[in-house]
Amino acid sequence: GLVNTVVTAVMERYREIGMLRALGMRAGAVLLQIVTESTLIMIMGVVIGTAAGGGLCLWLSDGVDLSAFSEGLEAFGFSSNTLVPTIMPADLAFVVVASLVMGVVASFFPALRAVRLNPLEAMRR
Numbered sequence: 001g002l003v004n005t006v007v008t009a010v011m012e013r014y015r016e017i018g019m020l021r022a023l024g025m026r027a028g029a030v031l032l033q034i035v036t037e038s039t040l041i042m043i044m045g046v047v048i049g050t051a052a053g054g055g056l057c058l059w060l061s062d063g064v065d066l067s068a069f070s071e072g073l074e075a076f077g078f079s080s081n082t083l084v085p086t087i088m089p090a091d092l093a094f095v096v097v098a099s100l101v102m103g104v105v106a107s108f109f110p111a112l113r114a115v116r117l118n119p120l121e122a123m124r125r
Helices: 002-012 014-022 027-059 067-075 089-115 119-124
Strands: none
Touching: 002 014, 002 027, 002 089, 014 027, 014 119, 027 089
């Protein structure tokens, strides 16, 4: 997911990061730049995912007919043959916050890797 994307982005930009570090950009600024980029990617993902999920729930608001599976559903204790998706505000808020927190935390690994780069070695790559 996000970590793989950010690691790839950092690896592709080794020379750029090395040059910025050689020109005097502080390690904290590099760290902040990468974490900010990752956070923006995560925010876009959350917005797109929430919109897609909301649209799907709206599209399926009349319910999904599961009568073809009625015997199996009864075995698992389901009494209705119609599944109606709903979005609970508390669940949505939890998922949004958890996704953003995990995205920020996960972005620190590639950001720390970029900070530890030797500027001269990075520019040779």
